[in-house]
Amino acid sequence: MIKISKDQAKKLWIHAQGLDEKTPFGKGARATQAAVEHLGYVQIDTINVVERCHHHILFTRIPDYKRQHLHQSQSKDKTVFEYWTHALSYVPTKDFRFFMPEMKRVRLSPSQWFQSVKKEEMQKVLRLIKKDGPLSIRDIEDDVLVEKNHPWASRKPSKKALQLGFYTGRLVISERQGMLKKYELLERHFDWDEKPKAATGKEIIEYLVTRSLRSQSLVSLESICYLDAKKKMEVKKLLESKVRKEELVPVKVDGIEKMDLWIRPEDLELKLEEENDLVHILSPFDPLVIQRKRLQAFFDYEHRFEAYLPKEKRLYGYFALPVLLNGKIVAALDLKTDRDKKKLLLQKWNWVGKAKSTNHKKLIEEELHRFEKFQLDF
Numbered sequence: 001m002i003k004i005s006k007d008q009a010k011k012l013w014i015h016a017q018g019l020d021e022k023t024p025f026g027k028g029a030r031a032t033q034a035a036v037e038h039l040g041y042v043q044i045d046t047i048n049v050v051e052r053c054h055h056h057i058l059f060t061r062i063p064d065y066k067r068q069h070l071h072q073s074q075s076k077d078k079t080v081f082e083y084w085t086h087a088l089s090y091v092p093t094k095d096f097r098f099f100m101p102e103m104k105r106v107r108l109s110p111s112q113w114f115q116s117v118k119k120e121e122m123q124k125v126l127r128l129i130k131k132d133g134p135l136s137i138r139d140i141e142d143d144v145l146v147e148k149n150h151p152w153a154s155r156k157p158s159k160k161a162l163q164l165g166f167y168t169g170r171l172v173i174s175e176r177q178g179m180l181k182k183y184e185l186l187e188r189h190f191d192w193d194e195k196p197k198a199a200t201g202k203e204i205i206e207y208l209v210t211r212s213l214r215s216q217s218l219v220s221l222e223s224i225c226y227l228d229a230k231k232k233m234e235v236k237k238l239l240e241s242k243v244r245k246e247e248l249v250p251v252k253v254d255g256i257e258k259m260d261l262w263i264r265p266e267d268l269e270l271k272l273e274e275e276n277d278l279v280h281i282l283s284p285f286d287p288l289v290i291q292r293k294r295l296q297a298f299f300d301y302e303h304r305f306e307a308y309l310p311k312e313k314r315l316y317g318y319f320a321l322p323v324l325l326n327g328k329i330v331a332a333l334d335l336k337t338d339r340d341k342k343k344l345l346l347q348k349w350n351w352v353g354k355a356k357s358t359n360h361k362k363l364i365e366e367e368l369h370r371f372e373k374f375q376l377d378f
Helices: 006-016 029-039 053-061 067-076 093-098 100-108 119-132 157-167 186-190 201-216 229-244 292-299 358-376
Strands: 002-004 080-084 088-092 171-177 180-185 249-253 261-263 279-281 320-325 328-338 343-351
Touching (some): 006 201, 006 292, 029 053, 029 080, 029 088, 029 201, 053 067, 067 080, 067 088, 067 171, 080 093, 080 171, 088 093, 093 100, 093 201, 119 157, 119 180, 171 186, 180 186, 201 229, 229 261, 279 358, 320 358
Parallel strands (some): 002 249
Antiparallel strands (some): 171 180, 320 328, 328 343
């Protein structure tokens, strides 16, 4: 068992996330593909208090990122596709085979949510797409409307049919116009000479471990199996096997003794130095932030997502964004973009710990100006 300091642990995780230098994935459109492939997935969310999280996450790691770069990767180059990880996410197309067994599982045993989809409804959307090409729910105008049975449901039965087609791998989201999804036949979208071969269960576990090691460096059962506890037993067996083969080393971090962690031996040899005064305003859905317990253990900062709390119970604000500076979470800024007035509004500035300083404030304000420009650059 090797023991390392919390400072070293943070440096390793920050480096694995591509947050210790300005351009870890290069520049331009190709950087988007490189970032998604390295991180393993980039979460999608509809909230647009500031720029939506999938664009925000990429902008954090790619200084010259443009929204059209993600569109190009998804719709033209087709190097990324959408599917479910712990949430709906952009995933590298090269990893498609690892999601095929889940598509088959949904096809054979759809959840209760999809039980109401009738065979003729599915046939209808497949027929329309085959005949007319990619379509969105707005393109379907002849549905017999039904009453909603859930706030997220639609009065158009075709919407749920499109979703079922997506989760079963018959359809793919070929394009997003804002948050409006266009669906296409999977085979026609990718135009593969030969469809990928579905991964085995063993290969999927290996993939999850490899993906986590690449993007987290120090991994735990919880971080590998985030919101997927049923895989923990198989993952633990693989981790123990890799330890016996000396491919992984068990690690304890000072101050996080209760968390079992593993790391590749070569990562322990890395000599890491973060670029001085590098500031990142992080999305609440950023891979560094989304696993709240891990974030708190490493950074001694408990992030609160307070959008769904009553105003009087909020500590940091409606949509607080953690600020990473010199390897520490130093602030949480409650921001909102006023697109009509073309301004980024600072609702509340919260310092974290003893981070407050004139120099820190100046550096964060400089990054806020850059972040504002990105918000309003349409």
